[in-house]
Amino acid sequence: YWVPILLGVxxxxxxxxxxxxxxWLMATxxxxxxxxxxxxxxxxxxEVRERDYFFVANFHIFAIWIGIGAMAVLRMLAGPEEKLxxxxxxRPLVLAGALLGILLSVLPLVAGEENQSLFHHNRRxxxxxxxxxxxxxxxxxxxxxxxxxxxxxxxxxxxMQEVEHFRRDIRVVxxxxxxxxxxxxxxxxxxxxxxxxxxxxxxxxxxxxxxxSGKIVYVNDIMVDHIxxxxxxKRPVYYAVTVPDQRDLAGRMKMExxxxxxxxxxxxxxxxxxxxxxxxxxKYHYRGFLTASGDYDNSVYxxxxxxxxxxxxxxxxxxxxxxxxQLGRAEEARANLDKVRKYAQHFPxxxxxxxxxxxxxxxxxxxxxxxxxxxxxxxNNASALAILGHLEVEKGDTTAGxxxxxxxxxxxxxxxxxxxxxMANICQERGDAGTMVQLLQQWLRHHPEDTRVQNYVNAVLGxxxxxxxx
Numbered sequence: 441y442w443v444p445i446l447l448g449v450x451x452x453x454x455x456x457x458x459x460x461x462x463x464w465l466m467a468t469x470x471x472x473x474x475x476x477x478x479x480x481x482x483x484x485x486x487e488v489r490e491r492d493y494f495f496v497a498n499f500h501i502f503a504i505w506i507g508i509g510a511m512a513v514l515r516m517l518a519g520p521e522e523k524l525x526x527x528x529x530x531r532p533l534v535l536a537g538a539l540l541g542i543l544l545s546v547l548p549l550v551a552g553e554e555n556q557s558l559f560h561h562n563r564r565x566x567x568x569x570x571x572x573x574x575x576x577x578x579x580x581x582x583x584x585x586x587x588x589x590x591x592x593x594x595x596x597x598x599x600m601q602e603v604e605h606f607r608r609d610i611r612v613v614x615x616x617x618x619x620x621x622x623x624x625x626x627x628x629x630x631x632x633x634x635x636x637x638x639x640x641x642x643x644x645x646x647x648x649x650x651x652x653s654g655k656i657v658y659v660n661d662i663m664v665d666h667i668x669x670x671x672x673x674k675r676p677v678y679y680a681v682t683v684p685d686q687r688d689l690a691g692r693m694k695m696e697x698x699x700x701x702x703x704x705x706x707x708x709x710x711x712x713x714x715x716x717x718x719x720x721x722x723k724y725h726y727r728g729f730l731t732a733s734g735d736y737d738n739s740v741y742x743x744x745x746x747x748x749x750x751x752x753x754x755x756x757x758x759x760x761x762x763x764x765x766q767l768g769r770a771e772e773a774r775a776n777l778d779k780v781r782k783y784a785q786h787f788p789x790x791x792x793x794x795x796x797x798x799x800x801x802x803x804x805x806x807x808x809x810x811x812x813x814x815x816x817x818x819x820n821n822a823s824a825l826a827i828l829g830h831l832e833v834e835k836g837d838t839t840a841g842x843x844x845x846x847x848x849x850x851x852x853x854x855x856x857x858x859x860x861x862x863m864a865n866i867c868q869e870r871g872d873a874g875t876m877v878q879l880l881q882q883w884l885r886h887h888p889e890d891t892r893v894q895n896y897v898n899a900v901l902g903x904x905x906x907x908x909x910x
Contacts, residue, residue, distance in 0.1 A: 443543065444506050447505075447510055447513070448502045448503075448509055449505075449509070450509040450512060451505035451507065451510070451511075452467070452505045452509075453511060454508055454512040459714060460906050466504065466505070467495070469499045469501055473497040473501065474495060474498040477498070477804055479493065481494065498529065508771025514539070517539075525797060530695075537909050551870030562741055562849075563741075565737075565739060565740040566740050566742070568729060568742065568746045568750065569595075569746075570599075570725075570727070570751060571724070571725045571727055571728065571729065572698070573596030573597045573599055574579050574600055574725055575595060575599060575609040575724040576588075576698045576699060576837075577606060578719070578723045578724070579603075579719040579723050579724075580607070580610055580678060580699065581676040583609050583611075583668065583674055583675045583676075584677070584678055585610075585611050585634060585678070586611070586613065586678045586679075586699065587613045587615055587664065587678065587681045588611050588612055588615065588683070589615055589680060589682045589684070590614070590615070590616045591616060591617075593682045594612060597612050598620045598901040609632060610632070611627070611633075613627060613634060614796060615660045615664070615683065618659065618663050619659045619660050620659075621643045621646070624636075624643050624646075625640065628643075634671075635670040635671045635674075635675075636667065636670055637666075638666070646662060646663075666685070668702070673703075677701070678699040678701055679693065679699065680698075681695070682698060682749075686700070689702055690704045691707070692706055693710065693713045694709065694710055694711060694712040695710060695712065695716060695759055696712050697719035697720060697724065697756050698719075698753075702838060709763070710768075711760065711762070711763040715810075716759070716760045720753070720756060720760060730783065734782055736782065736786055747786065747787065747800045750786075750787070751787040754784060757777075757778070758774050758776075758778050758780055758794060761773040761774075761777045761780075761801065762797060764799035765802075773801050774806070777797060777798055777806070779796060781793055781794060781810060785814065791821075791824070792823040792824055792827065793819075795807045795811045795828075796827055796839045797811045799827075801829055804834070804835060807831055808828065811828035811831070813828060820851055822847075822852035822855060822856075823848075823852075823855075823856065824864075825844045825845070825847050825848035825851070825859075826844070826848035826859040827843070827844060828856065829841045829845035829848060829859060833845075833866065841862070841866075842863070842866065845859045845863050849879075849882075853882065853886055854887070857887075857890075857893075859871055860879055860880065860883045863876075863879050864879055867879065876900070877897055877901065880896065882898060891906045894906050
C-alpha cells in the first residue's frame with residue numbers, strides 16, 4: 441500500500457513545481473474534503489460502521505496525484521529522449537508497460553495476508569439477509585404492525601416487501617426513522633396505514649422531554665405508545681428481537697422466533713411455544729446458515745454482523761427447549777437443544793448458555809458432556825470451566841469440580857463470582873475457613889465495592905460490618 445501513497449505524495453510535489461495554480465486548487469479541495477471534514481464531522485470513537493464513503497472526493501483528488509506521480513516517474517525514466525518529436529514517447533510507453541506489468545505481478549505479494557479479504561468478500565451462497573427478511577415476516581398474522589430497530593435491520597424486510605412483493609400487508613415501522621416528522625406522516629397516510637390521531641401540526645410539534653424520573657422520552661417512544669393506544673390491538677403488534685430497549689412492554693411480550701408479539705395484558709409465559717416451534721421448524725429458511733442436515737454451513741463466509749444476526753436463531757431454539765420443558769415435553773426439549781449443539785460453538789453468546797439449559801431442564805449428564813466437548817476445542821474457556829465445575833460438584837465429583845473451578849478463577853479472577861461462591865461452599869463444608877477467606881479476599885481485591893462479600897468475610901473474622909452497608 442506504500443506504493444500508491446508514495447506516488448501520490450510525489451505527484452503532489454511534482455504538481456506544485458510544474459503547475460502551481462492547479463496544485464493550489466487541488467490542495468485546497470484535498471484539505472477541505474479530508475482533514476477539515478474530519479474536524480467538522482467530529483466522529484465518535486465507536487461508529488457503527490466504517491465512514492470512508494464520506495471522503496470519496498478526497499480519494500479522487502489523491503488518485504489524480506497518484507496519476508501525476510506515476511507520469512513524473514516515467515518522465516524521469518525517459519530521460520532526455522522524451523523531448524524528441526518523432527518516436528519520443530516510444531521509450532516512456534515501453535517503460536510504462538513494463539512498470540505496470542511488474543507492479544501488477546508484485547501486488548499480490550505486497551498485500552500478503554491481507555489477500556484473505558478476497559474470501560471475506562465472497563458472498564456466494566450468502567442468503568443470511570434474505571432469510572432474515574423472509575423469516576421475520578413469514579410468521580406474522582395478517583395486517584400486522586412490526587416495530588424494527590434501525591435501517592440495517594429493516595433493509596432486508598423492505599426488500600422482501602418491495603422487490604419480492606412478500607407480505608405487503610404488514611406495516612414495518614422503523615424506530616430510528618420514527619424520530620422524524622416526514623416518516624410519521626408517511627406511516628399515517630400511505631397504505632397500509634398505521635392508526636394515528638395526529639394532524640401535521642401535532643406531528644411537527646413533537647419533541648423529546650424528560651419525565652418525572654429524569655429519563656428522556658424520545659419522539660419514537662411517544663409514537664410507539666400512541667400507535668399501540670390508537671390501534672387498541674385491532675391489528676396484531678410485534679417487536680423485532682433486535683430492538684434493544686423493550687421499555688415497559690417486556691411483561692406483555694411473547695417470543696415467536698425473530699419477533700415478540702405484544703399483548704394487551706401482562707403474560708405469564710414469555711414464550712409462545714407452538715408458534716415458535718412452527719416458525720423454527722416449518723416456516724423459516726436457513727440457506728447459508730445451516731445445511732440440509734442441520735449442521736453449520738461452513739462453505740459460506742459470515743462476517744461479524746451476520747454471525748450476530750444468526751445467533752438469534754440459536755437463542756430462539758434454546759428458549760423453545762425451555763418452554764417445552766415447562767410443558768412437560770422433555771424429549772422434545774432435549775431434541776431442540778441437540779439441534780443447537782451442532783452449531784453453538786460458532787456463537788459465543790450461546791455456547792455457555794446451552795450447557796446451562798441442559799442442566800436447567802434436568803439433563804445434567806448432557807450438560808457435563810457438552811462442556812467437556814466445548815473445552816476440548818477451547819480449554820481456556822473460563823465460563824465453561826466454571827459451569828462444568830459447578831455441575832461436577834453437584835453430581836458428587838468434587839475433585840474434578842475443584843480442578844475446573846480453580847482453573848476458571850485463574851483464567852478470569854475478576855469475572856464471574858459463581859466459581860468463588862462454589863469454592864467457598866466447598867471450603868465451608870470441609871471446615872476450612874482460612875482457605876475460604878483467602879478466596880473471598882481474592883475476589884474483593886478485584887471488586888472492593890462488593891460490600892456483601894466484605895461483610896461476610898468480616899463476620900467470619902469477627903470484625904465489624906462495612907459502615908453504611910446493609
